[in-house]
Amino acid sequence: MSWTEERVELLKKMWNEGQSASQIAKELGGVTRNAVIGKVHRLGLSNRGAATPAGNPAPKSEEKPAKPAEAPRPEAQPAPEPQPEPAEPAEPAMAEAPAAEMDEPATAPARKTIVPAGQPLPPQPSANEISPEALAKVSEVEKKARKLTLMELTERTCKWPVGDPATEDFWFCGLPVQPGKPYCEAHVGVAFQPMSSRRDRRR
DNA sequence: CCCTGATTCGC
DNA sequence: GCGAATCAGG
Numbered sequence: 001m002s003w004t005e006e007r008v009e010l011l012k013k014m015w016n017e018g019q020s021a022s023q024i025a026k027e028l029g030g031v032t033r034n035a036v037i038g039k040v041h042r043l044g045l046s047n048r049g050a051a052t053p054a055g056n057p058a059p060k061s062e063e064k065p066a067k068p069a070e071a072p073r074p075e076a077q078p079a080p081e082p083q084p085e086p087a088e089p090a091e092p093a094m095a096e097a098p099a100a101e102m103d104e105p106a107t108a109p110a111r112k113t114i115v116p117a118g119q120p121l122p123p124q125p126s127a128n129e130i131s132p133e134a135l136a137k138v139s140e141v142e143k144k145a146r147k148l149t150l151m152e153l154t155e156r157t158c159k160w161p162v163g164d165p166a167t168e169d170f171w172f173c174g175l176p177v178q179p180g181k182p183y184c185e186a187h188v189g190v191a192f193q194p195m196s197s198r199r200d201r202r203r
Numbered sequence: 204c205c206c207t208g209a210t211t212c213g214c
Numbered sequence: 215g216c217g218a219a220t221c222a223g224g
Contacts, residue, residue, distance in 0.1 A: 003215085020207065035217050037208060042215070046209080156205075179205055 001030030003039060015040055023146075134189035141186040146174030158184035160191070 001007070007028055014024045021040070022033035040046060142162055148171060153159055158173035159182045175184035183191050 022206080032217070033208090034219080038210095038215090038217050041209075176206065 001028075008039070008043070011036060011039060012043070012045065015045060018144075130190050134186070137186045138190055141175065141184065142173070144175065145171070147171040148174035158182070158187055160184070160187035 003011075010028060011024055014027060015021075019027075020033075021036040025031050025033040025036045028036070145162060146157070147162075148157060150172065152174065153172055156177050158175045158177050160173040161170065162173060163170035173184055173187060175186075177183060178185050178188050181188045181192075
């Protein structure tokens with residue numbers, strides 16, 4: 001494979017979108033993440049987002065230059081979602097091991113709830129007594145989600161479903177999973193409850 | 204272990 | 215110019 005203009009453009013686009021080199025490499029195909037990084041450097045766009053092409057008095061601190069507004073107001077609207085029904089809350093918190101491996105692509109908590117696709121969002125973590133923080137983190141992370149389809153999921157992509165499976169507006173988080181877990185950090189936070197207020201199971 | 208980008212250097 | 219190997223870090 002060679003760096004055609006199209007490929008370079010896609011590279012630039014994705015790089016500036018904040019995609020990682022490996023993700024870009026996968027997307028392009030035929031190249032490794034090293035190739036991507038190498039190209040990125042040769043193109044001279046190593047510091048993405050921080051558009052400092054022409055001799056600009058580079059900012060001394062580098063943090064999140066490409067993030068204009070994002071003030072996590074803990075009291076602004078951590079409001080998750082109104083639960084339509086008591087439904088199924090989170091995931092099996094079990095002990096520690098949620099029966100990890102299943103070669104099935106469908107390892108997600110996808111509920112086949114027959115909800116009248118109107119506006120309720122059943123598969124969400126439904127606000128329980130989970131840390132409002134964790135919930136806020138989830139809604140925040142969903143913006144950065146890779147929005148993968150079922151087939152795009154791998155052993156290392158977060159399998160948290162977002163949206164209504166009955167509509168087109170459905171996808172999987174897809175962010176890097178927490179090693180050993182089926183979800184990314186944010187979703188692990190809501191999926192595995194600290195096992196409190198969970199004793200309704202009086203077997 | 205998984206991942207990230209950065210650099211080097213033979214090709 | 216290219217990218218594998220390596221480095222440095224999370």
